[in-house]
Amino acid sequence: MMEYKDYYKIMGLAREASQDDIKRSYRKLARKYHPDVSKEADAEAKFKELGEAYEVLKDPEKRAAYDQLGANWKAGQDFRPPPNWAEGFEFSGGGFTSGDAGAFSDFFEQLFGKAGFHTSGKAQSGGPARGQDSHAKIHIDLEDSFLGATRGITLSAPEMDAQGHVQVKHRTLNIKIPKGIKEGQHIRLTGQGHSGEGGGKTGDLFLEIAFNKHPFYRVSEADIYLDLPVSPWEAALGTKIKVPTPEGSVDLKIPPNSKQGSKLRLKGRGLPGQAPGDLYVVLQITLPSAETEKAKAAYQKLQQELDFNPRKSLGV
Amino acid sequence: MNSHELFLVHTGEVIEEGGLTLGQLCHACDVHAEWVISLVEESIIEPQGETIQCWRFSGPSLGRVRAALRLQRDLGVNLAGIALALDLLEEIENLRLQMHVAERG
Numbered sequence: 569m570m571e572y573k574d575y576y577k578i579m580g581l582a583r584e585a586s587q588d589d590i591k592r593s594y595r596k597l598a599r600k601y602h603p604d605v606s607k608e609a610d611a612e613a614k615f616k617e618l619g620e621a622y623e624v625l626k627d628p629e630k631r632a633a634y635d636q637l638g639a640n641w642k643a644g645q646d647f648r649p650p651p652n653w654a655e656g657f658e659f660s661g662g663g664f665t666s667g668d669a670g671a672f673s674d675f676f677e678q679l680f681g682k683a684g685f686h687t688s689g690k691a692q693s694g695g696p697a698r699g700q701d702s703h704a705k706i707h708i709d710l711e712d713s714f715l716g717a718t719r720g721i722t723l724s725a726p727e728m729d730a731q732g733h734v735q736v737k738h739r740t741l742n743i744k745i746p747k748g749i750k751e752g753q754h755i756r757l758t759g760q761g762h763s764g765e766g767g768g769k770t771g772d773l774f775l776e777i778a779f780n781k782h783p784f785y786r787v788s789e790a791d792i793y794l795d796l797p798v799s800p801w802e803a804a805l806g807t808k809i810k811v812p813t814p815e816g817s818v819d820l821k822i823p824p825n826s827k828q829g830s831k832l833r834l835k836g837r838g839l840p841g842q843a844p845g846d847l848y849v850v851l852q853i854t855l856p857s858a859e860t861e862k863a864k865a866a867y868q869k870l871q872q873e874l875d876f877n878p879r880k881s882l883g884v
Numbered sequence: 885m886n887s888h889e890l891f892l893v894h895t896g897e898v899i900e901e902g903g904l905t906l907g908q909l910c911h912a913c914d915v916h917a918e919w920v921i922s923l924v925e926e927s928i929i930e931p932q933g934e935t936i937q938c939w940r941f942s943g944p945s946l947g948r949v950r951a952a953l954r955l956q957r958d959l960g961v962n963l964a965g966i967a968l969a970l971d972l973l974e975e976i977e978n979l980r981l982q983m984h985v986a987e988r989g
Contacts, residue, residue, distance in 0.1 A: 595959070595960070598958055598959050602955070602958055602959060603954075604951050604954055604955060605955075605969070607980075615958075698911070700914060701913075701914070703912075703950065718893050741894055742892060742893040743893070743896065744894065744895040749898060752944040752947055753899065753944070754899045754943035754946050754947070755896035755897065755898055755899070756896055756897050757894050757896040758897075760894065771911075772912070773896075774899075774912055774946065775896065776943075776947055786981055788981075
């Protein structure tokens with residue numbers, strides 16, 4: 569069973585839309601859902617769906633064939649193409665212009681075949697050709713970079729079998745995460761890419777590193793930032809307090825008269841490496857609430873004792 | 885996959901600053917050298933080294949080339965537009981980080 573896909577609905581168009589409307593709508597939605605640009609959670613799935621819809625509707629031949637299925641289908645409905653539905657239509661070439669056509673739906677494949685399954689486009693002249701390099705992004709924890717780690721990752725890639733069916737193949741690799749690796753850096757695994765042709769070498773696999781969001785550390789290059797809540801008296805009087813670092817807590821001296829947002833540097837406590845990063849502690853002065861009588865009295869005492877106008881610089 | 889492979893740990897090599905030649909970058913991204921050269925001319929990526937033969941590209945520039953490729957292919961953005969988009973995306977990413985912090989504060 570496969571589901572009917574309403575390509576017009578996906579593109580937000582009426583069935584009478586002109587070719588210009590289709591192009592305009594694609595451009596607009598592609599900008600909205602492009603995984604590089606969009607932060608919407610399901611952007612990637614939406615963008616794939618959109619690409620498939622556009623692939624059909626932008627091509628008058630494919631569009632006419634699709635329209636012939638009729639307008640009474642509902643998206644998600646079980647679908648079986650009517651016999652000989654595409655009789656008399658001629659599709660010129662594979663026509664898969666967009667990149668990852670291997671990921672198009674069963675519905676699309678059933679209607680238009682998989683003739684144009686995207687391959688490297690490199691010469692297939694029979695001589696040895698090195699296999700394509702492949703890419704994947706992996707998310708690791710900050711601690712993995714700190715200590716070094718081994719992580720199992722599962723990679724999926726569409727592959728075409730001997731019968732020409734596209735199947736998504738999964739494989740799991742255990743990867744050594746080198747100590748001190750930074751966000752945006754790449755790890756190259758020689759010979760783990762696509763296989764070559766005619767005895768050519770296998771391509772490489774490039775893994776791009778991204779960090780999972782940490783509950784309290786932020787990472788910028790090799791430096792780590794930590795927002796540290798301090799009480800008004802700790803900031804005003806100075807003190808020594810315990811601060812967490814990815815390698816365990818350390819004692820930090822808060823100088824007297826520290827201001828809100830002051831940055832204190834712990835040299836070399838950032839990501840490890842030849843030039844290790846620093847850890848910056850950013851002070852966040854936190855006020856105790858004045859809910860109890862005791863707290864109120866303490867604030868009133870401050871008010872009486874100090875001649876303090878926080879709006880002096882505003883001239884009032 | 886046999887049990888041997890299950891326990892096999894792959895140790896890759898980290899692409900350091902200046903780790904890739906023009907040829908390696910082209911192969912890794914499946915693009916022509918001319919196109920990469922035009923990205924350099926537009927300052928979308930900045931290699932180390934004076935002449936093309938000496939150019940060396942960093943790991944993050946690999947990410948930028950691939951993003952540029954997707955923007956051009958999927959959205960029809962030209963090189964100047966790609967440069968602008970990537971710079972703005974980077975800025976948004978930094979602002980999001982700061983916002984994330986401010987929200988928690």
